[in-house]
Amino acid sequence: MFRGRTRKLQEEILRLKEKENAFILAHNYQVPEIQEIADAVGDSLELARIAQKNRDADIIVFSAVDFMAETAAILNPDKEVYVPDPTAKCPMALMCPREIVAEAKRMHNGVPVVLYVNTLAEAKTEADVICTSANAPEIVEKIGGDKVLFGPDKNLGLYVEKMTGIKVIPVPEDGYCYVHVMFKPHHIAMMRRRHPDAVVMVHPECTPEVQEVADFIGSTSQMYRYARESEHEKFIVGTEVGLVDRMRREIKGKTFIPALSKAVCKNMKKNSLEKIRQVLLKKPHENLVKVPEDVADKAKRSIERMFELSEKGKVRG
Ligand code: SF4
Incomplete structure (x- = not known):
């Protein structure tokens, strides 16, 4: 739970969310203060599907990067989808x-x-x-x-x-992905020496050499599920550090250690509470996700x- 100015901002966003009948989605790689006020946290497709099931909201605010918000807009043509920062793009x-x-x-x-x-x-x-x-x-x-x-x-x-x-x-x-190729086998080896009792999980966007030295390879949602359901108690996590924040907050009694604390997606981190507040207050046109109808139709088919x-x-x- 945050305090001070961050908490005040979170409370204001929660009030605005009610007023605007908005649904806030946050990707696993968002900062903890955004994850805390989101209606759902997960990977891109999970979130787009959750949004599809939420028939009542008038607008969606998708705190992530461009392609994720586009997917949500394609799957939810009856809703306006906004991004907190239109320059948050996936390289x-x-x-x-x-x-x-x-x-x-x-x-x-x-x-x-x-x-x-x-x-x-x-x-x-x-x-x-x-x-x-x-x-x-x-x-x-x-x-x-x-x-x-x-x-x-x-x-x-x-x-x-x-x-x-x-x-x-x-x-x-x-x-x-420039974030996942930051991981090298020697980072994993060093973390194993420090935490010999931990299970090493890595994302399949890591290099084959890194995948080779891991105990578990999976997407963010697969890592999350494995950590929650496994009998193991300590995990070294080889993906963007935001997932570690989420696991620490939601999976109690277990220990999560980033395999590399500088594995930060600066594109994902362009979003902020202040920007979410602005979107809810002003709904700026440039923050509205627009996918031309013919493109959306074809993309939706695939x-x-x-x-x-x-x-x-x-x-x-
Ligand atoms: S971590 Fe960032 S750069 Fe990598 S795939 Fe996700 S959004 Fe793109």
């Missing part, structure tokens, strides 16, 4: 413009295209199906064939190839295909 999503995917399709005619949810809506229009870091191997297996065009994260692609035996052609050739292919229609987020 990895920007590595995969629509033209690169279209060109790869021309070069590899007939090969299915599986794109990670961490792409902009324009790129999603070129995909046969979307995947998350949690269900990527399952979706690639279900789409069929002996190879796929996969992007933009090369490390997630290598993980998929290893898990499924299906050849992955990366699009672009070397897409990556997202819905994922829901269809996922086990019993449920996404394992």
